[in-house]
Amino acid sequence: MKRKIIKKVGIFIMLMSIFNLLGCSYVDKQQAAKFESLLEEKYNKEFTVTHIGGRYGTANNDTVTSYVHPIDNEDLVFMAQMTKEGELVSDSYIPMSISKKINRILKEELKKVGLESETLTLIVNADSSLETNAEITLEEYITTYSPKHFSATMIVKETPNLSEGHFEEALFKVYEELLNTHFQVHVHVISEEEFEECQEKFKGLPRVANAWFTDYTVKDEMKLLVDFEGFQVFDTKKKW
Known part of the structure; x- marks a missing residue:
């Protein structure tokens, strides 16, 4: 009985981990697409997001940070920030x-x-x-x-x-x-x-x-x- 309970707990933890990973991946893709859209609108160029981090910042800073580069120049990497509502705050x-x-x-x-x-x-x-x-x-x-x-x-x-x-x-x-x-x-x-x-x-x-x-x-x-x-x-x- 004890072994069955431990096994079920293990399966539950594994499933939750997979769910969290899939959830983060989905959110990242959504946010990446939003960053790319906002930057394309601003500069009339296409961009690619390579990393998402600092999601919603701190208690005093509700922002998401990304690393981005123009599609035609992978060496020109810069940072961009947007609010959780999808407003571009800054970019370099x-x-x-x-x-x-x-x-x-x-x-x-x-x-x-x-x-x-x-x-x-x-x-x-x-x-x-x-x-x-x-x-x-x-x-x-x-x-x-x-x-x-x-x-x-x-x-x-x-x-x-x-x-x-x-x-x-x-x-x-x-x-x-x-x-x-x-x-x-x-x-x-x-x-x-x-x-x-x-x-x-x-x-x-x-x-x-x-x-x-x-x-x-x-x-x-x-x-x-x-x-x-x-x-x-x-x-x-x-x-x-």
Whole structure:
């Protein structure tokens, strides 16, 4: 009798687990479809949701968070939030689009000196939340939103005799493209053996923190910036 009861309890728990998984999957699909619809309406582009998380936030924040990318660009991953009622609260599509434009410039310029890189740039003090032009240029963005400065995190492949000077021309190029707006970058030099794996994962990040690099061998770090005073090198142990 006791064994039958335990068996029935086990079956019940298993069925409830399956039900919960199916329920979450159904809810996720519904919410993903809603995110995609809201973003397509805003930007007149098709998007794909890859992750749903932070469902209904906290007691003071009734939102759902998702990771999204345009259908035609899997590397442009950004975050979006909507309320449980299905209203789009925020998204970082335009800032991440600007970040990718900066990344392309840096990759091209650093390639000239034999460096492989990827860069993720944050825009400081610029509210472009109402912007709907998916093709906005760097010049248009800066002219319209007047960001205070740009702060970037970069990974580069370990290279013999690498120094701060290798980055100077590339940073000046970006500074010019940003209409002489302060541009700073924290460079992480990744071991040659691990760079390819690191690069693939880094390209899909909507944001990055220093803790992310604990999974990789960072051979060196540099903090560089360009502003009206020119190219400067900062102590990596000090905060910006």
